[in-house]
Amino acid sequence: GAVVSQHPSRVICKSGTSVKIECRSLDFQATTMFWYRQFPKQSLMLMATSNEGSKATYEQGVEKDKFLINHASLTLSTLTVTSAHPEDSSFYICSARDGRGAQETQYFGPGTRLLVL
Amino acid sequence: AQKITQTQPGMFVQEKEAVTLDCTYDTSDPSYGLFWYKQPSSGEMIFLIYQGSYDQQNATEGRYSLNFQKARKSANLVISASQLGDSAMYFCAPTGTGRRALTFGSGTRLQVQP
Secondary structure, rough: OEEEEEEEEEEOOOOOOOOOEEEEEOOOOOOOOEEEEEEOOOOEEEEEEOOOOOOOEEOOOOOOOEEEEEEEEEEEEEEOOOOOOHOOOOOOOOOEEOOOOOOEEEEOOEEEEEOOO | OOOOOOOOOOOEEOOOOOOEEOEEEEEOOEEEEEEEEEEOOOOEEEEEEEEEOOOOOOOOEEEEEEEOOOOOOOEEEEEOOOOOOHHHEEEEEEEEEOOOOOOOOOOOOEEEEO
16 A cells, blocks of 8 residues: 655654644655544544645644644645644644545554653 | 444454454445554554445455445444454544545454454
């Protein structure tokens, strides 16, 4: 299957700082990428849809000014958690939609574990 | 809105035996797809298998197969010849027309016992 990388894999930061997470599709172009968040023992919840060359679409309840998304190229989307607080500690995982096949499978990055102290 | 139900929070299976993980969904989309993903303890989401709502045959992919019953809106995952490495969380995720993001069920934690 297609490969999606995500960096960093783990980050610990102080409250109030900003953290940037990168998501790259390595062997295909992705006009659409998705950002999910997963709290312990819970399912993945969609945060936002990242569209190349246009503004991201945020799910209800997700603050766009807190979770900044930039999709500047067909292979890179970034999520910046601004002024992070302990309640933002979570597992963040991105996916990229591979439109080459009929089923348009979404391939996921390995995820980023964020711990805000 | 789509609703996904995975009724089994946890399942145990003996190594080399088959196991079925349940998934039912509620969608009004005339055309949709169903994905199954595996999430081991490392956290990565691994794509396993896909079923299109208009596919004539149940999808199969190696040891994975789908028992797709469209009228019942169920798409159960069957894992044959379970291996210890199959121990993980398994998520069902339908997707529909116009909605490209995935909505995940609550997941089933499968534990394969030697």
